Amino acid sequence: MKIAVAGKGGVGKTLICGTLARLLARDGYSVLAVDADPAMNLAFSLGIPATEVSKIVPLTENEELISSRTKAPYGSTFGALVNLTPTVDDITEKYGIVGPDRVRLLVMGTVRSGGSGCMCPANSLVRALIRHITLVEKDVVVMDMEAGLEHLGRATVRGFNVLLCVVEPGLQSIETAARIKRLANDINVKEVVGVGNKVTSKRDVKSITESLEKIGMPLLCSIPFDKNIIRADSSRAAPIDYAPSSKAITAIKDLEKTLLTRYT
Ligand SMILES: Nc1ncnc2c1ncn2[C@@H]1O[C@H](COP(=O)(O)OP(=O)(O)OP(=O)(O)O)[C@@H](O)[C@H]1O
Numbered sequence: 001m002k003i004a005v006a007g008k009g010g011v012g013k014t015l016i017c018g019t020l021a022r023l024l025a026r027d028g029y030s031v032l033a034v035d036a037d038p039a040m041n042l043a044f045s046l047g048i049p050a051t052e053v054s055k056i057v058p059l060t061e062n063e064e065l066i067s068s069r070t071k072a073p074y075g076s077t078f079g080a081l082v083n084l085t086p087t088v089d090d091i092t093e094k095y096g097i098v099g100p101d102r103v104r105l106l107v108m109g110t111v112r113s114g115g116s117g118c119m120c121p122a123n124s125l126v127r128a129l130i131r132h133i134t135l136v137e138k139d140v141v142v143m144d145m146e147a148g149l150e151h152l153g154r155a156t157v158r159g160f161n162v163l164l165c166v167v168e169p170g171l172q173s174i175e176t177a178a179r180i181k182r183l184a185n186d187i188n189v190k191e192v193v194g195v196g197n198k199v200t201s202k203r204d205v206k207s208i209t210e211s212l213e214k215i216g217m218p219l220l221c222s223i224p225f226d227k228n229i230i231r232a233d234s235s236r237a238a239p240i241d242y243a244p245s246s247k248a249i250t251a252i253k254d255l256e257k258t259l260l261t262r263y264t
């Protein structure tokens with residue numbers, strides 16, 4: 001099962017991604033969590049201690065790895081002769097860090113130069129790696145995406161079974177969802193489903209359901225607004241460790257069960 005999580009900035013992608021990864025790992029799956037958001041917050045939501053987080057070198061900043069695998073100088077851009085099929089099959093093992101419940105985390109980092117079609121060495125490596133992960137990785141992959149899907153290019157989600165599009169009450173995140181849905185359609189990703197977050201009433205759920213219906217996206221589940229999640233944030237703890245039986249975490253458990261039923 002390969003799950004990509006996308007949505008407007010601040011809707012709760014990282015909360016959902018990290019918590020799902022931990023829950024799936026506890027249920028016996030071998031889980032690879034991929035942080036594809038340049039903001040790189042997934043480690044905290046997975047419960048990796050701050051001392052460990054500070055040591056993480058994102059793949060796109062690992063100069064030696066990039067130049068050795070792509071056979072192009074780090075930082076070179078257009079015009080460099082880049083190996084487009086760099087060896088990547090050992091990267092998950094070598095560069096992934098293992099956190100609580102044995103979730104393995106890979107932090108991609110930022111691809112700075114160019115647009116989504118950029119073929120700089122760092123981008124080539126990350127693309128090859130994601131292609132590899134979607135083809136070869138056998139168990140569960142959850143990927144935390146950047147808000148707009150731009151950074152790694154849309155093609156990164158192609159190998160995923162499902163793209164979860166997180167929305168919250170209000171129209172802004174619905175507009176982003178509509179855009180994500182169009183991008184996904186363009187590249188033939190069929191399974192794009194909505195997840196409501198920070199809902200405070202049945203009316204919120206109804207209005208999200210109706211808005212998503214208009215763009216042809218089913219709402220898979222809703223997660224309530226929950227102060228525990230903010231408190232976890234303030235104490236720099238993973239929500240699942242800070243408040244394991246809070247209502248938001250309970251709702252993410254339901255989401256996990258639904259995903260397992262639908263996609264395994
Ligand atoms: N269900 C919830 N109840 C209350 N607060 C929440 C909930 N979900 C997320 N939050 C809070 O909203 C903020 C954004 O959450 P999160 O970082 O998971 O979103 P994101 O979509 O990954 O954001 P970004 O686009 O910045 O990466 C955090 O401060 C988090 O604590």
Ligand SMILES: [Mg+2]
Binds near residue numbers: 013014015039
């Ligand atoms: Mg995030």
